[in-house]
Amino acid sequence: MTDQDTKLPSGRTRIENLEMRGITKRFPGVLASDHVDFDVKSGEVHALLGENGAGKSTLMKILYGLYKPDEGEVFLNGKPVAIASPTDSIDLGIGMIHQHFMLVPTLTVAENVALGLPSSRGFMTDLDVVSKRILELAKIYGLKIDPDAYVWQLSVGQQQRVEIIKALYRGAALLILDEPTAVLTPQEVDELFVIMRQMTKDGHGLIFISHKLHEVVEISHRVTVLRDGRKIGTRPTSEITKQDLANWMVGREVGLTPDRGTVQRGEARLELKDVSCDSDRGTPGLRGVNLEVHSGEILGIAGVSGNGQRELAETIVGLRKTTNGRIILEGGDVAGLSPAELTNRMLSYIPEERMRDGVIREFTVAENLILREHEKAPYSRSGFLDLGEISRHADELIKRFQVKTPSSETLAKNLSGGNIQKIVLAREISRAPRVIIAAQPTRGLDIGATEYVREQLLEQRRLGVAIMLISEDLDEILALSDRIAVLYEGQVMDIVPRAQATPEKLGLLMAGIRSEESLSVVK
Amino acid sequence: MISELLSATVLIGILASGIRLATPYLYAAIGETFGQKSGVLNLGVEGQMLLGSFAAFYVAFNTGSLWLGLLAAILVGAAMGLAMAYVTVNLRAQQGISGIGFYLFGLGMSELLFQILMGTVETAQGFPKVYIPGLSDIPGIGEIFFSQNVLVYGAFLLVPLSSFVLNKTTLGLKIRAVGENPDAADSLGVSVARIRYFTIILGGALSGIAGASLSIALLNVFQQNMTSGLGFIAVALVYFGGWKPLGVLWGALLFSMVNSLQLWIQVLGIPIPSDIAVMMPYVLTILVLIASVSRVRSPSALSKPFERES
Numbered sequence: 069m070t071d072q073d074t075k076l077p078s079g080r081t082r083i084e085n086l087e088m089r090g091i092t093k094r095f096p097g098v099l100a101s102d103h104v105d106f107d108v109k110s111g112e113v114h115a116l117l118g119e120n121g122a123g124k125s126t127l128m129k130i131l132y133g134l135y136k137p138d139e140g141e142v143f144l145n146g147k148p149v150a151i152a153s154p155t156d157s158i159d160l161g162i163g164m165i166h167q168h169f170m171l172v173p174t175l176t177v178a179e180n181v182a183l184g185l186p187s188s189r190g191f192m193t194d195l196d197v198v199s200k201r202i203l204e205l206a207k208i209y210g211l212k213i214d215p216d217a218y219v220w221q222l223s224v225g226q227q228q229r230v231e232i233i234k235a236l237y238r239g240a241a242l243l244i245l246d247e248p249t250a251v252l253t254p255q256e257v258d259e260l261f262v263i264m265r266q267m268t269k270d271g272h273g274l275i276f277i278s279h280k281l282h283e284v285v286e287i288s289h290r291v292t293v294l295r296d297g298r299k300i301g302t303r304p305t306s307e308i309t310k311q312d313l314a315n316w317m318v319g320r321e322v323g324l325t326p327d328r329g330t331v332q333r334g335e336a337r338l339e340l341k342d343v344s345c346d347s348d349r350g351t352p353g354l355r356g357v358n359l360e361v362h363s364g365e366i367l368g369i370a371g372v373s374g375n376g377q378r379e380l381a382e383t384i385v386g387l388r389k390t391t392n393g394r395i396i397l398e399g400g401d402v403a404g405l406s407p408a409e410l411t412n413r414m415l416s417y418i419p420e421e422r423m424r425d426g427v428i429r430e431f432t433v434a435e436n437l438i439l440r441e442h443e444k445a446p447y448s449r450s451g452f453l454d455l456g457e458i459s460r461h462a463d464e465l466i467k468r469f470q471v472k473t474p475s476s477e478t479l480a481k482n483l484s485g486g487n488i489q490k491i492v493l494a495r496e497i498s499r500a501p502r503v504i505i506a507a508q509p510t511r512g513l514d515i516g517a518t519e520y521v522r523e524q525l526l527e528q529r530r531l532g533v534a535i536m537l538i539s540e541d542l543d544e545i546l547a548l549s550d551r552i553a554v555l556y557e558g559q560v561m562d563i564v565p566r567a568q569a570t571p572e573k574l575g576l577l578m579a580g581i582r583s584e585e586s587l588s589v590v591k
Numbered sequence: 592m593i594s595e596l597l598s599a600t601v602l603i604g605i606l607a608s609g610i611r612l613a614t615p616y617l618y619a620a621i622g623e624t625f626g627q628k629s630g631v632l633n634l635g636v637e638g639q640m641l642l643g644s645f646a647a648f649y650v651a652f653n654t655g656s657l658w659l660g661l662l663a664a665i666l667v668g669a670a671m672g673l674a675m676a677y678v679t680v681n682l683r684a685q686q687g688i689s690g691i692g693f694y695l696f697g698l699g700m701s702e703l704l705f706q707i708l709m710g711t712v713e714t715a716q717g718f719p720k721v722y723i724p725g726l727s728d729i730p731g732i733g734e735i736f737f738s739q740n741v742l743v744y745g746a747f748l749l750v751p752l753s754s755f756v757l758n759k760t761t762l763g764l765k766i767r768a769v770g771e772n773p774d775a776a777d778s779l780g781v782s783v784a785r786i787r788y789f790t791i792i793l794g795g796a797l798s799g800i801a802g803a804s805l806s807i808a809l810l811n812v813f814q815q816n817m818t819s820g821l822g823f824i825a826v827a828l829v830y831f832g833g834w835k836p837l838g839v840l841w842g843a844l845l846f847s848m849v850n851s852l853q854l855w856i857q858v859l860g861i862p863i864p865s866d867i868a869v870m871m872p873y874v875l876t877i878l879v880l881i882a883s884v885s886r887v888r889s890p891s892a893l894s895k896p897f898e899r900e901s
Binding site (some may be wrong): 132134153154155158164166168169170171172173174175179180182183184185186187191192193234 | 759760761762763764765767768771772774775776777778779780781891899
């Protein structure tokens with residue numbers, strides 16, 4: 069082999085082969101990783117697929133030196149290596165792009181890259197030298213980046229590029245990408261995939277963690293599925309279908325595309341007329357939003373995180389003041405009404421932050437289930453709670469919504485994310501609402517729980533409820549919505565009927581680009 | 592009466608003692624800046640100062656060496672810092688509460704040691720004035736800036752020095768990163784614990800010097816609770832200064848000038864009730880903190896114990 073063959077463009081030697089054998093990690097009460105074997109070769113993308121808690125992150129944190137395995141070994145090019153800390157793994161040429169970016173927003177790109185590295189000037193920083201090298205690497209790998217920009221000024225996609233540069237700068241030959249697409253627009257995902265393909269062509273090995281099946285199928289050469297800490301199998305991606313992968317992940321047959329059926333669209337139940345509000349920072353949060361949600365319809369709200377989604381939900385449910393406009397719920401103006409008054413008008417809300425706004429963690433399941441209706445009969449009379457009735461009510465909902473909990477007296481904080489969402493869903497749906505605002509209802513949930521939540525929302529649609537679905541997951545928006553409104557910087561860019569919506573079209577709108585053909589607003 | 596305040600001699604006097612009185616604020620607040628920059632709120636500054644103040648006085652008084660006294664203050668402050676670091680970094684205690692604990696410890700311990708070891712208030716010869724050749728002869732300016740003792744010069748030199756360390760060195764970069772996003776620093780192999788130990792111990796040592804500056808350079812006496820809230824004002828100055836040494840300098844000067852003014856008002860016998868005059872720096876603290884609310888963002892990880900996510 070010539071030098072050309074074994075070197076990467078960054079000048080670093082390739083990692084031909086990295087192998088993890090029999091990796092076992094126990095946490096109190098959980099076997100997070102159970103004798104898992106995993107390997108990745110130079111020039112390939114090896115996808116690691118699994119539900120939440122399947123052990124993907126644990127395995128990768130072990131490889132990156134953040135956790136110590138209880139059993140098992142790591143071999144690099146056939147030789148056993150000890151990885152006790154991130155410093156060790158970086159020295160071996162392993163880099164990790166974390167799901168939550170590991171960047172310091174108040175520092176510049178160059179400072180973030182230089183952090184923790186020895187300087188050519190001893191105890192003084194050498195940011196000019198670092199910047200020069202960053203620009204070199206950026207050129208080699210086709211990543212546009214300004215070393216002097218502050219990280220807080222960058223878009224999410226750009227921040228991810230800083231993470232990649234950071235790893236390459238440290239000589240990463242092998243990169244672990246932990247759910248890198250979760251925060252990106254479709255266009256940014258495409259750009260990332262271009263970079264990833266270039267890197268594998270150059271001889272890097274990539275580990276791609278995801279639970280989005282279509283991305284795994286598109287980008288990876290091999291795929292390994294984990295479930296409950298155990299490895300289910302490894303296959304060349306070309307030899308396996310999405311349906312097989314989904315079934316492997318969940319351990320049973322799952323429906324990937326929910327059955328929407330046809331529902332007759334009814335009267336407009338929720339109307340927003342020229343609604344504006346401020347964000348937490350006092351800047352405009354919503355700017356003149358006009359929307360209608362009809363009975364028997366799901367209106368999807370798409371957009372990149374932070375473009376007014378939270379403000380939209382909070383204004384409608386009475387948690388945020390409008391600065392302008394009217395909100396009409398079944399004919400009556402409700403802007404300025406309190407959440408309690410909106411509750412009486414049968415508005416239900418599935419909040420984005422389910423742990424913070426959806427449940428009270430220190431309350432029992434039964435108590436959480438009556439939060440919205442606790443002042444009403446039959447749960448209370450003249451200010452006295454009817455504990456028997458509350459408990460009966462809880463048992464019924466636990467059964468109907470298949471909540472996995474030891475009892476109705478268990479504290480909410482002891483349940484998994486999926487089961488907590490089921491409690492929220494049970495509380496909000498079982499009261500027969502007229503309108504539901506669902507914000508990121510499946511974020512962070514695994515395929516099984518996601519499937520369940522989506523089915524429940526579709527069921528409500530069949531019952532004629534008007535549903536606003538706010539989601540940053542385009543697949544979800546496309547799978548459930550009848551019409552899709554795209555939010556960008558607090559404004560509705562366009563409203564697209566489902567039949568005309570494609571990820572590309574929505575992606576452009578999400579980036580604030582209005583293509584000429586979609587200029588006319590479709591109602 | 593006011594006209595008396597405006598005479599050249601008095602003005603020079605006010606400014607010169609203002610510069611001198613900024614010394615303890617500067618040492619303590621810059622030490623605190625390092626801690627807060629790395630994400631640790633140390634409310635025990637006052638306690639560290641009191642013990643440092645006592646140690647400096649006691650050692651200097653008994654050995655006759657001011658430098659040994661200063662060294663004792665540094666060691667005592669650093670030891671307090673070490674204890675604070677163990678409690679906040681290893682035990683991940685709530686920083687505000689443990690800081691108050693350290694304050695009370697320093698207050699009580701300095702009083703106890705004073706009672707056991709000395710019993711009565713003594714005075715000593717402090718660090719003498721050092722006249723900078725040439726510069727100290729300039730009328731007015733010379734008396735205000737260049738006829739001070741060595742600890743005063745040290746305090747003002749600390750400002751550019753700490754600014755340099757925080758902004759131009761790899762250590763400073765690590766400190767800033769640890770205070771803003773410890774997870775990021777950790778993922779790059781920077782030891783969050785080591786950086787925080789360093790800044791808290793450094794802060795303790797500087798608080799010790801701040802205490803020493805009172806007992807063996809400015810007032811040349813040790814009394815019970817002689818800092819009377821100065822350490823807490825130093826913590827407030829860090830907020831006021833926007834976590835920047837230069838900002839801290841302006842804050843320290845503002846306070847020391849007001850302090851100096853109220854001392855001179857009393858000296859000159861201007862008929863303002865002395866209680867009101869003494870209150871001035873404290874009232875100013877409250878006003879300044881109200882004014883500086885949300886002016887600058889504090890380090891994101893301030894007062895949050897660091898723990899690797901599981």
